[in-house]
Amino acid sequence: MIALARLLLVLxxxxxxxxxxVxxxxxxxxxxxxxxxxxxxxREYGEDRDLYVRRGLEDYDDSFRRKLILLVxxxxxxxxxxxIYVVNYS
Structure with missing residues (x-):
């Protein structure tokens, strides 16, 4: 059991x-x-580059693509x- 806990911690x-x-x-x-x-x-009227990029990154932060990275x-x-299931119970 300790080996599994150590493996999970390192993992x-x-x-x-x-x-x-990523x-x-x-x-x-x-x-x-x-x-x-x-x-x-x-670009939109009166919008500078930094504001455009900041708003785009705010949209990215709420996107589904960002949440897909959790699959890591x-x-x-x-x-x-x-x-582990297959090795122990099959």
Whole structure:
């Protein structure tokens, strides 16, 4: 049981590093797309570039795409739980 707890602790630390990395990468990609869209002429009247990017990132923070990144935690833990179940009860 201690080995499983140790495995889960190490796994959660590793998955947290992956989650933070993917989140920062995805936000950076979105920010770059917003900047390119603004430079291409997709802007509202009287809106400067920083305000346009900030509003776009606020929309991104509430998006479904951002919530999908949580699968970084769910998928590996589900696979490990399934493997443990199959090995012990099949």
């Amino acid at each position: 959660l630390v590793g998955l947290t590093v992956v989650y933070v990395s 989140s920062l990468w995805s936000r950076g990609v979105r920010k770059g797309k917003l900047r390119r869209a603004y430079d291409a002429g997709d 935690y769910i998928v590996p833990l589900a696979v490990i739980a399934y493997i």
